[in-house]
Amino acid sequence: MPMLRLDALRAVYPTLEPHVVVTIMGAVAAELQSLGHRPNFFYLQHAMGLASSIGLGIALTRPERQVIVLDGDGSILMNLGGLTTLARYRPKNLLHVVFDNESLLSVGGFPTATSTGSDLSAIAAAAGIPRTATVRTIDDFTRACDEALAARELTTIVAKVDASGPPAYVTDLALLENRFQFHRYLQGPS
Amino acid sequence: MSPVSTSHSRLIYQALKDSGVRLVSALPETWLVHLIRMAEDDPEMTLVRLAKEEEGVGISAGAYFAGVASAMLMQNHGFLASINAVVSCAQLYRIPLLMLISQRGGFGERDPWQTEGGGVTEDVLRALHIQYERLSDPALVPRRIAQAKTLAYASNKPVALLLERDLMWEEAGR
Numbered sequence: 369m370p371m372l373r374l375d376a377l378r379a380v381y382p383t384l385e386p387h388v389v390v391t392i393m394g395a396v397a398a399e400l401q402s403l404g405h406r407p408n409f410f411y412l413q414h415a416m417g418l419a420s421s422i423g424l425g426i427a428l429t430r431p432e433r434q435v436i437v438l439d440g441d442g443s444i445l446m447n448l449g450g451l452t453t454l455a456r457y458r459p460k461n462l463l464h465v466v467f468d469n470e471s472l473l474s475v476g477g478f479p480t481a482t483s484t485g486s487d488l489s490a491i492a493a494a495a496g497i498p499r500t501a502t503v504r505t506i507d508d509f510t511r512a513c514d515e516a517l518a519a520r521e522l523t524t525i526v527a528k529v530d531a532s533g534p535p536a537y538v539t540d541l542a543l544l545e546n547r548f549q550f551h552r553y554l555q556g557p558s
Numbered sequence: 559m560s561p562v563s564t565s566h567s568r569l570i571y572q573a574l575k576d577s578g579v580r581l582v583s584a585l586p587e588t589w590l591v592h593l594i595r596m597a598e599d600d601p602e603m604t605l606v607r608l609a610k611e612e613e614g615v616g617i618s619a620g621a622y623f624a625g626v627a628s629a630m631l632m633q634n635h636g637f638l639a640s641i642n643a644v645v646s647c648a649q650l651y652r653i654p655l656l657m658l659i660s661q662r663g664g665f666g667e668r669d670p671w672q673t674e675g676g677g678v679t680e681d682v683l684r685a686l687h688i689q690y691e692r693l694s695d696p697a698l699v700p701r702r703i704a705q706a707k708t709l710a711y712a713s714n715k716p717v718a719l720l721l722e723r724d725l726m727w728e729e730a731g732r
Contacts, residue, residue, distance in 0.1 A: 390620075410623070415647035418616035422647075425620020425628075428604055429581060449609030450616075456607065547651045554623050 370530040371506055373467050374399045377438075379510045383517070384409075384436060388554070390423045391438040392416065394474035395533030396467060400438065402534065405541055407553040413543055417447030420454060420464055426554070427459035433558055434461050434517065441468040441482045448491065454522060455496030463516050464497070464524040469531040477531060492524035499523035560591070561729035566696050567592035570658070570721070573703035574629055579656065580604060581621045581628040583614035589660040589726040590631050597631075611636035615643035619653045627707065629656040634663065634679040635672075637718070644686065648716050655716035656707050661692070666723050666732050683718055690718035694725045 373395060377384075381403050389409045391397050397411035412419045423437035444451070444466055454464065470483035482488060489500040499521050503509045509527050516523035571593055574582070581604040582597045584590060597605040604626075606617050614630040621628040632640070637659045648655045662669075663676020683690045689709065693702055702719060710717040723732075 412647065414650055415616070415643050418612070418619075418643055418647055421613040421616025422620040422623070424606075425617040426624045428606065429621045429624040429626040447613065450613050452609050453606070453613055543650065544652060551623050555625055
């Protein structure tokens with residue numbers, strides 16, 4: 369049984385807690401919220417592919433903050449060029465996690481190209497991301513996250529997870545409420 | 559010597575600086591070469607070179623969240639390439655965006671490959687309800703850029719300035 373994304377998120381939640389977190393839409397957003405929303409968590413509920421670009425924008429302008437992007441295979445496949453932009457600027461304060469369930473789960477579970485052999489950590493490495501890894505177990509995932517944060521170097525971790533998600537994707541947190549709260553949080557003391 | 563106007567590029571760049579912009583994202587385009595070099599040479603400016611313009615919407619959103627004013631420098635075809643991000647990031651989340659768009663494909667355009675976008679850019683801006691002004695008079699550059707930035711950040715919406723041939727290109731009769 370592949371690792372469940374919810375279990376992976378639960379395992380690293382204490383690690384995420386103090387940092388600036390940007391997620392993609394769908395299961396990642398709903399599951400992270402189910403574990404506990406925080407004002408320093410922003411969920412990009414559309415604009416697939418741009419979570420990593422938003423994370424880069426924050427990382428470059430707030431070098432004193434650790435930024436963690438929780439991406440997905442379907443999303444990053446829409447912005448592979450963005451990996452080359454991440455690699456070009458190589459912010460030391462950005463950790464890029466890609467949950468790879470090899471499917472577009474929230475829209476019917478159709479397989480993505482990672483199901484037919486495309487290797488996202490190899491793509492990230494070839495784009496120039498200095499540290500990359502593919503992990504398949506909770507222990508390896510938490511260790512890879514801890515090592516990336518300790519290394520203070522741009523890292524892409526591809527976490528292979530089961531193609532299953534929460535029963536619903538719409539949560540009680542309104543998009544604009546999240547956006548204004550997150551903006552206000554980042555204007556405060558770090 | 560390229561006919562791209564260095565003096566007007568300097569005017570535009572200075573207006574961006576004066577309005578508080580400290581990060582610009584860009585993709586190379588002939589009319590923008592001086593502006594991109596000015597951003598590159600300025601230690602007070604963060605220049606983010608993109609692979610595709612859509613990324614610039616995310617970069618600007620991130621900078622906005624972090625409290626840093628930004629601008630996007632792009633060709634109108636780059637604007638056309640960024641539209642889903644404009645709609646489903648900037649407009650959905652009410653993110654201010656200052657977009658400086660070189661308006662290729664208008665009267666005087668010699669490059670056949672640039673001739674399609676010029677005719678549709680304004681229609682697309684209007685369809686998206688993005689407020690915009692055409693910028694051709696150098697005397698108005700400082701004021702229009704300051705005004706565009708003020709409106710973008712007061713409204714939390716994308717605002718566009720179309721940089722026109724008369725402003726950016728200095729070749730006589732073209």
